[in-house]
Amino acid sequence: MVRRFSQQSLFYKNTFYLSVPILFAVFLSIMNNLIKKNQSLKPYNTFGIEVTAKLFSSIDSIDTLQKVLEKNKKENRLVLGGGSNMLFTKNQDKLVLYNQIKGVEIKPINETESLVIAGGGVIWHDLVLFCIENNLAGLENLSLIPGSVGASPIQNIGAYGVEIKDTFEWLDAFHFPTGETHRFDKKDCAFGYRESVFKTKYKGEYFIEKVAYRLSKKAELNTSYGAINQYLEQQNIQSPTIKDVSNAVIAIRKSKLPDPKEIGNSGSFFKNPIVKNETVEKLKKQYPNLSYYPLDQNYSKIAAGWLIDNAGWKGKTFNNYGVHKKQALVLVNYGGATGQNIYDLSTKIIQSIKEKYNIELEREVNVF
Numbered sequence: 001m002v003r004r005f006s007q008q009s010l011f012y013k014n015t016f017y018l019s020v021p022i023l024f025a026v027f028l029s030i031m032n033n034l035i036k037k038n039q040s041l042k043p044y045n046t047f048g049i050e051v052t053a054k055l056f057s058s059i060d061s062i063d064t065l066q067k068v069l070e071k072n073k074k075e076n077r078l079v080l081g082g083g084s085n086m087l088f089t090k091n092q093d094k095l096v097l098y099n100q101i102k103g104v105e106i107k108p109i110n111e112t113e114s115l116v117i118a119g120g121g122v123i124w125h126d127l128v129l130f131c132i133e134n135n136l137a138g139l140e141n142l143s144l145i146p147g148s149v150g151a152s153p154i155q156n157i158g159a160y161g162v163e164i165k166d167t168f169e170w171l172d173a174f175h176f177p178t179g180e181t182h183r184f185d186k187k188d189c190a191f192g193y194r195e196s197v198f199k200t201k202y203k204g205e206y207f208i209e210k211v212a213y214r215l216s217k218k219a220e221l222n223t224s225y226g227a228i229n230q231y232l233e234q235q236n237i238q239s240p241t242i243k244d245v246s247n248a249v250i251a252i253r254k255s256k257l258p259d260p261k262e263i264g265n266s267g268s269f270f271k272n273p274i275v276k277n278e279t280v281e282k283l284k285k286q287y288p289n290l291s292y293y294p295l296d297q298n299y300s301k302i303a304a305g306w307l308i309d310n311a312g313w314k315g316k317t318f319n320n321y322g323v324h325k326k327q328a329l330v331l332v333n334y335g336g337a338t339g340q341n342i343y344d345l346s347t348k349i350i351q352s353i354k355e356k357y358n359i360e361l362e363r364e365v366n367v368f
Helices: 007-034 062-071 124-133 151-155 228-234 242-256 277-286 304-310 339-357
Strands: 036-040 052-059 077-080 092-099 104-108 113-119 168-175 180-185 206-216 274-276 292-294 299-302 321-323 331-333
Touching: 007 062, 052 062, 062 092, 062 206, 077 206, 092 206, 113 124, 124 242, 151 206, 228 242, 274 277, 277 299, 299 304, 304 339, 321 339, 331 339
Parallel strands: 052 092, 077 092
Antiparallel strands: 036 052, 104 113, 113 206, 168 180, 168 206, 274 299, 292 299, 321 331
């Protein structure tokens, strides 16, 4: 039997066979655009360290992530957000996944609260300003913290008496080993001081897609920490709004911390050590002006910046890197320093503090 084709069917048949190599070429072109080789990471870390990534891809959706992973199943991975809490000490022989998932939405919960859901690639300070513009309170004390939304629960970021765990509701994250999306609530995240399960138990296993925060329409301002009240008084602000608190935090941070766009840094390089109150009492006898914050009946948090400053490190420079002149917690790259330079300096500071106070400082930044 002879199978007959109309002129039209022959056209579609030929088009199909001709399109196979074309479609494959298009696919390859898309993948080549998605994945770059030997990409400089200098623009993607706030220290401004010049290292390269073996493979690099900007991820704007979970669908894009899955396509990139399918083509690079055997590669080691590194998830990159705002690059503000990391120190690169070497080239990265990995597939670097740059979180660029955007979008912010508000979902009312009740008369006094709303859920704000943001993509993991949203710039953190942009989210804070968005919430303030929509009169939603809870994040204003975290203004001007560099980095992305996706990093906020990983680090349990905090400043001026507020931490992410105070407003965190849930997050959705892609699980690399299974290819599934998992939802984590506050308990699942096991938040601690600049800690979460994503830095310990599940380190390197997840890509955070979006994070939800429960915010209030009726502000309960937290102005007692640091110099916020002092700033408000200087500005003669007697009935502050969340915008006023945000402005105060921004002004204070700008006065103390260098702008990463001008001087390479990652903000606070060390955690404030938590010690027993007996240790504090012993130190106070020798150092009456010791800066510390009581946590409970047993423990207090000592200001790491005070320890470093009092040990004589503040403002010290070593060629093109050093300790910032206004804030001893901040290590800086004045231009051209290597990550190893910064890391070695941090090691010397840790050793110095241990010898002087018998306190072990811990790095807040992630070292790669």
